[in-house]
Amino acid sequence: xxxxxxxxxVAVDCIIFGFDxxxxxxxxxxxxxxxxxxRWSLMGGFLKESEDIDQAAExxxxxxxxxxxxxxxxxxxxxKRERDPAGRVxxxxxxxxxxxxxxxxxxxxxxxxSWFSLDHLPDxxxxxxxxxxxxxxxxxxxxxxxxxxxxxxxEKFTLPQLQLLYExxxxxxxxxxxxxxxxxxxxxxxxLEEKDKEGSRKGAYLYQFDKDKYDAMMNNGFxxxx
Amino acid sequence: xxxxxxxxxVAVDCIIFGFDxxxxxxxxxxxxxxxxxxRWSLMGGFLKESEDIDQAAExxxxxxxxxxxxxxxxxxxxxKRERDPAGRVxxxxxxxxxxxxxxxxxxxxxxxxSWFSLDHLPDxxxxxxxxxxxxxxxxxxxxxxxxxxxxxxxEKFTLPQLQLLYExxxxxxxxxxxxxxxxxxxxxxxxLEEKDKEGSRKGAYLYQFDKDKYDAMMNNGFxxxx
DNA sequence: GCAAAAGTGTTGAACTTACACCCATGT
DNA sequence: ACATGGGTGTAAGTTCAACACTTTTGC
Numbered sequence: 001x002x003x004x005x006x007x008x009x010v011a012v013d014c015i016i017f018g019f020d021x022x023x024x025x026x027x028x029x030x031x032x033x034x035x036x037x038x039r040w041s042l043m044g045g046f047l048k049e050s051e052d053i054d055q056a057a058e059x060x061x062x063x064x065x066x067x068x069x070x071x072x073x074x075x076x077x078x079x080k081r082e083r084d085p086a087g088r089v090x091x092x093x094x095x096x097x098x099x100x101x102x103x104x105x106x107x108x109x110x111x112x113x114s115w116f117s118l119d120h121l122p123d124x125x126x127x128x129x130x131x132x133x134x135x136x137x138x139x140x141x142x143x144x145x146x147x148x149x150x151x152x153x154x155e156k157f158t159l160p161q162l163q164l165l166y167e168x169x170x171x172x173x174x175x176x177x178x179x180x181x182x183x184x185x186x187x188x189x190x191x192l193e194e195k196d197k198e199g200s201r202k203g204a205y206l207y208q209f210d211k212d213k214y215d216a217m218m219n220n221g222f223x224x225x226x
Numbered sequence: 227x228x229x230x231x232x233x234x235x236v237a238v239d240c241i242i243f244g245f246d247x248x249x250x251x252x253x254x255x256x257x258x259x260x261x262x263x264x265r266w267s268l269m270g271g272f273l274k275e276s277e278d279i280d281q282a283a284e285x286x287x288x289x290x291x292x293x294x295x296x297x298x299x300x301x302x303x304x305x306k307r308e309r310d311p312a313g314r315v316x317x318x319x320x321x322x323x324x325x326x327x328x329x330x331x332x333x334x335x336x337x338x339x340s341w342f343s344l345d346h347l348p349d350x351x352x353x354x355x356x357x358x359x360x361x362x363x364x365x366x367x368x369x370x371x372x373x374x375x376x377x378x379x380x381e382k383f384t385l386p387q388l389q390l391l392y393e394x395x396x397x398x399x400x401x402x403x404x405x406x407x408x409x410x411x412x413x414x415x416x417x418l419e420e421k422d423k424e425g426s427r428k429g430a431y432l433y434q435f436d437k438d439k440y441d442a443m444m445n446n447g448f449x450x451x452x
Numbered sequence: 453g454c455a456a457a458a459g460t461g462t463t464g465a466a467c468t469t470a471c472a473c474c475c476a477t478g479t
Numbered sequence: 480a481c482a483t484g485g486g487t488g489t490a491a492g493t494t495c496a497a498c499a500c501t502t503t504t505g506c
Contacts, residue, residue: 001261001312005272007233010305010316035227046231053305053316077303077318079236079279086227088275090236090316092303160485177487178469200484201477386458403460404496426457427504459502468493475486 009089012057013044013128015075015135016065018100019152021161023117024168025100026132029064030112031125035086040122042131043111044091057094064111066104071097071151073142075135083127091126095135097151143169147188147224150209158196158204159183166226186224188214235315238283239270239354241301241361242291244326245378247387249343250394251326252358255290256338257351261312266348268357269337270317283320290337292330297323297377299368301361309353317352321361323377369395373414373450376435384422384430385409392452412450414440 016027028040045060047053057072075093083091100115116122118136121129143149149165150157163179183189190210195203214224242253254266271286273279283298301319309315326341342348344362347355369375375391376383389405409415416436421429440450 002235005235006275008236008273009228009231010234047234049232052307053303074302076300077279081278202485204485428458430458
């Protein structure tokens with residue numbers, strides 16, 4: 001079936017966002033293979049016959065970070081004829097959100113990977129910069145109406161950390177009081193007894209995102225919105 | 227280059243939305259080829275070596291409707307192993323918005339195409355129903371913050387028509403006064419002298435979307451929102 | 453003259469924004 | 480004792496939602 005039609009190489013590329021408690025960053029690798037050897041690039045890999053495309057993206061993400069069960073969403077497919085000068089490749093871009101404190105530094109050293117602040121990105125190969133720009137806009141839109149920001153934080157986090165994260169994502173400052181009011185009013189965070197003393201003398205209370213409560217509220221017509 | 231990697235069939239499928247001044251509808255074709263001959267399906271086609279994937283989508287849309295320069299946006303790629311039982315195909319879904327009064331009935335008869343109301347869709351082959359559901363949600367989100375609804379209307383339209391369209395897209399009614407107030411306050415519609423007498427005795431004033439004004443306002447930080 | 457759709461303003465409620473001081477702690 | 484970041488409430492402004500009647504015209 002379909003034998004008369006042309007076939008193509010299909011790859012996945014991963015836009016990996018991480019938050020190091022200060023800045024929103026992107027994980028890139030220095031290519032040690034042709035073409036474009038030595039230049040910065042997104043982590044990618046060719047699709048195999050044995051896997052769904054989503055699985056390919058999970059595999060590629062795992063190869064670089066050693067992480068599984070990570071928030072991973074397809075961005076879109078890129079398929080201009082000349083996007084890769086070494087051959088026709090249809091690339092399907094995914095973006096991932098990870099707690100960048102948690103990933104495997106050992107593995108990523110193998111790939112010569114490093115984190116870049118979003119406003120000091122290196123030159124990237126092919127159309128990877130286009131993918132990244134699109135991913136940033138998508139991340140902003142998604143974060144405005146879905147509770148995925150938490151994917152970038154450790155399981156327990158403080159409200160100042162959360163606020164800083166959103167300020168990084170949206171590129172603007174929020175009023176501390178209004179931010180807390182809004183977030184807490186949603187009733188989807190559980191306040192813990194513990195405090196985090198990293199950020200200040202006084203220490204800030206830790207919170208956890210309560211997915212069950214969120215799901216329950218969603219079924220009652222609640223809408224998350226920052 | 228890349229020779230050791232597997233290649234795949236790549237196709238595009240088009241989710242074609244149309245508005246017939248009453249209802250939001252989807253254009254499907256009855257397959258007259260295997261597999262799944264005789265069942266309803268989205269219009270699709272295999273990618274050719276000579277074209278970008280966006281061009282492939284334009285070609286497929288043109289084949290069925292005879293229309294060019296249509297709003298067409300990529301939805302995402304679908305690549306589960308078993309999505310097409312006749313062979314491994316990576317399908318890239320696009321959705322299009324057309325004024326369904328304007329398309330070529332001649333051509334589409336060849337393909338045994340017909341329009342279906344969104345809440346009475348036929349069974350669709352493969353994962354086409356999943357694509358359509360995703361396209362509907364995407365359309366709703368896009369229409370909320372971008373002036374793409376106009377793509378579904380003729381160049382000149384009345385406010386009652388526009389309101390009906392948005393009610394169809396979002397699946398809920400709006401208050402007539404509030405809707406007019408909001409739309410007109412944006413200042414992106416030009417009121418014409420002519421009236422459209424189709425819908426009523428009295429007749430309703432025709433308006434045009436003013437893209438230049440919209441673009442100018444966008445540069446000044448304006449945000450479209452319904 | 454009547455049926456059918458087009459057009460038009462106001463008010464209360466809800467939400468958003470702006471803003472300043474005290475608290476707890478480590479050094 | 481002081482420097483640092485954490486935590487808290489209120490008032491004004493803005494936006495949103497609800498609501499009913501008059502106009503025009505073809506029949």
